[in-house]
Amino acid sequence: MQKTALVPYAHLPRTHHDRHVLTSTVDVFGAAHWLLADRAPQPGGDALPYDALVVSVHPGGDVELTELSAVRARGPRLDRLPDGGFVVAAARAHQYEDGDQVQVFDVLGRETSSFSVGDAIEHLLVDEAGHIWVGHFDENPAGIRRWSPTGHLYWTSDGAGIPGLFDCYALNVSGTTAWACPYTDFPLVEMRPDRPVKVWANRVRGAKAVAVHGGRVAFYGGYREEQDRLAHGELTETSVEPTESGLLTLPDGSRPGRRRVVGRGSRIYVQAQPFTTWGVFDLRN
Template sequence: MTGRRTAASRARRYEDFDQVQVFDALGSETSSFSVGDAMEHLLVDEAGRLWVGHFDENPAGIRRWSATGLPTWTSDDANIPGLLDCYALNVTGAAAWACPYTDFPLVGIRPDRTDRPVRVWENRVRGARAVAVHGGRVAFYGGYGEEQDRLVHGELTETSVEQTDVGLLTLTEGSFAGRRRVVGRGSRIYVQAEPSTAWGVFDLSS
């Protein structure tokens, strides 16, 4: 990685400033721009493009931006069912994977492909906050209420995710995460529990 990016999730709190700032390896700002309000996820792909998933106060859904702030893909015409809130977003290589509210399908997004740039798999797992994908396998982490520590394994068929196992994800010492941050990257789900000093990693490929 040659630099870093920072962003504010709510645009209206920073009306006089650009929301996203891009820095080079020496810490100098190279560009800044706004990507809209209600940003839930911001991840960078291998080409340096920014993927943004919005929560329900912004109907933009999922968008991809260049490192200089040009929009390069939007979910507006992608026919993703029930996309009101991007609950989970995973970016790996040049692709993105999402699990959006309200229908919670698994969505694979490869905008640079001419053949099926967006694929949608029906999914019965509700409320997952992170997703990991490896080959034809997938894992969903999180859920509503007592299912916040749930880890669901599944396999991809042509049209749906078929569940193969359900368990609970715990920290190294065996406790549950409680309040946490989660990030999906390829086959991995990163979990940072309070006091937010370290990350734990679940790897679907291991």
């Protein structure tokens, strides 16, 4: 089976390896971010809130540090806003009072707003306009929604005609466009704020990330032995037609094991334990 190796992309500087990585992501402009704390908040254990540090590595290699005060999220999701601020959200909302689940911080690390987007956050990705796309897993029927940084709901998948949307397995946000591949039918879905949703039937099941470039698409992940699968396809008017399938590996050829994934346009970013390094696959190459 053909193997494709990730290309090394960004590394957490070694000076910060003594801190706990709460989460990490790559933003819409290509900067990698790590949310660090002295130790991980434990369920029912450590008191909240806690102070955290965001280490940002920009595409040119410049490193930026932002201290966040009084973070409340266990199991956090993180992304950066275009103005340099950050969004931190708790994946589970049931333990937070109204308005406490999502925190927005300014460029100096001060909280400027808080609100709730609902329980069971699978993906949280900010677009170039500063809006927050949230994809939920199956314990919340909200599907996919787009929020402002102040908590205004701008768009929802309710009534959008997306078949079998019970769990947002894969979400890709690039520019102001979002792509998804949701459970149970796994269609490829394109969502633009100013256009009707487009849906393509798809036979690839269980992908955790998707990349799109022109008329080509790549799906990463799957069930059981297919968790490292990289499946390619071409878009027709109504469906994704498979072209080839192989494996996506770490740069050294090994399999990732536990990993984080982020989809951004033509790119799929993958981060394996100990979550200090990002690799990238680019469909354009």
